[in-house]
């Protein structure tokens with residue numbers, strides 16, 4: 625398994641529509657495994673294929689131990705009151721904004737074995753699923769911000785983006801926050 629470089633805002637791959645996966649092959653399973661490795665190393669709770677430069681329609685999530693690899697996922701039901709919460713994105717580091725989303729979604733797709741899977745979730749898992757599925761259609765959380773908040777977010781990104789030549793963010797393998805920082809000497 626490999627930790628892959630993450631594509632950041634400005635890379636056109638983040639704005640492309642992904643392609644449905646025709647069959648869940650060993651190559652797709654390898655990509656899924658690499659995406660989990662990359663997500664954990666980046667201390668994320670979700671990751672979509674375009675964020676590692678791939679156009680397959682798939683994402684991975686791990687929210688408090690609720691772990692899913694979803695191939696060709698789609699939201700089949702969005703319900704409940706809209707809820708606003710702060711979001712970030714591994715592809716737009718250090719930029720945050722409040723996003724309003726339906727509080728509960730039902731998502732259908734295929735798992736890593738090509739078997740149908742259906743997830744109904746609210747809370748952080750529900751939000752993460754919506755964030756990741758947006759990625760698969762070229763949509764980013766900043767698109768939901770008001771004009772002024774998006775302008776402010778993009779101004780901040782303008783200050784940060786020079787750290788990522790060619791829109792590539794390199795992640796150190798195994799770069800998890802230590803549980804015992806006092807030991808990090």
Ligand code: K2U
Nearest residue numbers: 668669670671711712713714715752755
């Ligand atoms: O797709 C991504 O960029 C990973 C996102 C997933 C996410 C964004 C907003 C709300 C929920 C999930 C995050 O950057 S992962 C970082 C993170 C970690 C803990 C809680 C929220 C976000």
Ligand code: ZN
Nearest residue numbers: 712713714715
């Ligand atoms: Zn994101």
